[in-house]
Amino acid sequence: FAFKGCQKIRGAQIRVLLEAKDFFLFDCDGVIWHGENAITGAAKVVNALIRRGKNVVFVTNNSTRPRENYVNKFTRLGFTDVMLDQIFSSSYCSALYLRDVVKVRGQVFVIGCEGLRLELLEAGIPCVEEDDDPDATIYNCALAPDVKAVLVGHDDKLTFLKLAKASCYLRDPECLFLATDNDPWHPLSGGRILPGSGSLTAALEVASGRKATVIGKPSRFMFECISSQFSGIDPAQCLMVGDRLETDMLFGSNCGLDTMLTLTGVSQIEEAQEYRSSDLTTNHSYVPDYVVDTIADFLPAFEE
């Protein structure tokens, strides 16, 4: 399209693009909702795409909930037609990776929320029990003998003991080191931020001298999960819509998808333009093909 290339598109251009694509991948936080609040118009857009027979999936790096919770959240927020098989979270994809790719034999030591553990258990992957002894320290605690992977996700109950145990397990070169995602931080309201799992992974990378394998965006693995569940998916027919250049746009670019930045989340159009004018060609993978203020800009395209 003549209008392709890191610029805001509107009206007829959006209509042409939506007609041309048949597979839509939406990031969640910053595109579909902010925390517990849907972005105005997002539910109408998603419902309209689904009703027009488009394939729609959600690709989120948030590892804290099992997929069932997302289905409930979508319903609660007015997205009436979203089903379990449309949800690809970094926790679900981590479970698939452990089960189907590395076929882990033994237990997984998890740094993460209950939702991540539930997703692993649902896939039949045994996790090391949480240590609830208040007197346990790294000097006196028991270490499980058969830990074959350490998986790091967002953990709002992180303790020094968990980090210390994970560091011990990672001494074994046979023990895999995985991260649900590498997000540095997440915006909260009122100018606050939440440190992301990337910050916990970084701590363990220093302690272990190893590099984690990242499952979530921008890694291609999430697209492989989608491809294996939607046969015949053609990257050229896909549009990846996200709010963060370093995860969503890079993910789309890594997977050969057209990318769209929405300005309702983390990244600004100026940052995209800076990447575009950078001499470093690797920076060009962060540049979106299209930009909209919000996915609500899709709505006029559905009017007759």
Ligand code: PLP
């Ligand atoms: N992980 C956590 C813990 C989060 O709170 C968020 C956003 O709120 C994310 C990841 C990013 O989610 P998404 O990929 O849907 O933007």
Ligand code: CA
């Ligand atoms: Ca996001």
